Amino acid sequence: MLVRPALLPSWPPGVADLFGREGPLVLEVGFGDGRFTAELAKAHPEWLILGAEISAASVLRAYRRLRREGIGNVRLYHGQGPFALRNLVPPRSLRRVIVNFPDPWPKKRHQRKRLLQEGFFRRLSTRLVEGGDLLLTTDHEEYFRFALEEAERSGLYRLEVREPPEAHLRTKYALKWREAGRSFFHAVFTKVAEDPHPWPPIRRYEVAHALLKGNLPERLVLPRTPLALPGGVAVFLEVARGEEGFYVLTHVEEEDLTQDLLLEVRRSAHGVYAGVSRFGSPLITEGVKEAVRALVRELGKAGLEVVQDHT
Structure with missing residues (x-):
């Protein structure tokens, strides 16, 4: 029921890889406590519903x-x-995509963080079937108008402003704001054309490590300067000494993906291992590999020599 990309047997996965069967696929972005999701799933048992949510709680x-x-x-x-x-x-x-009460990011300087922008609508068109749609419900009128303008700018959707379906007003926030007397806004964005630019999945790698020869340093001091990546950044946050070597808490931000993971520098049977720890099952991406490369470069400055490079 929980999707862990790093543990999926195939990449990118197919619908049957996630659900064990084929069927109409629906994506809900920001499902909150899941009460709407549960109602939707019970009302449409033939649907396969994928929910995405940034809050762990x-x-x-x-x-x-x-x-x-x-x-x-x-x-x-x-x-x-x-x-x-x-x-x-x-x-x-x-x-279908369902977006109920997205964060409106009302401050001008934060509007680049809004989900429903022209770029998103263009990319979404590559994933929707012909005639597929996105349903938006919100209490924030300015964001609602913004989303309509962004979708219209893409030229890929037919826009319809409607009354919100009753089921969409039974989310946690809708119930709270209905009691407060707020107004609600609802629109349907139906795909009529597709953006010509492909949007391939990120590349996932099996390993990211190197083997080096030499002695482990007594101390490992790494720069805290952010390492620029294509479309992101990596930072070495903290180094801790363990019985077998060092553990490096590393922060990696890439497009639509942020990971905090452990890198290891430890003695192995074949030399000194420097690479990704399996703790937490991180997704090994190009950004993660670049962080490992930066770690290996620092070890080279400490006198170690690379004998096998899988970064």
């Missing part, structure tokens, strides 16, 4: 709700919606 609450109610046609992903759309949804396979 919300994922846990939704997971417990789905288990408690015996719902089997939902898969939950803890992370950004665009990552799930890009990497967990095959091209032209998505029947």
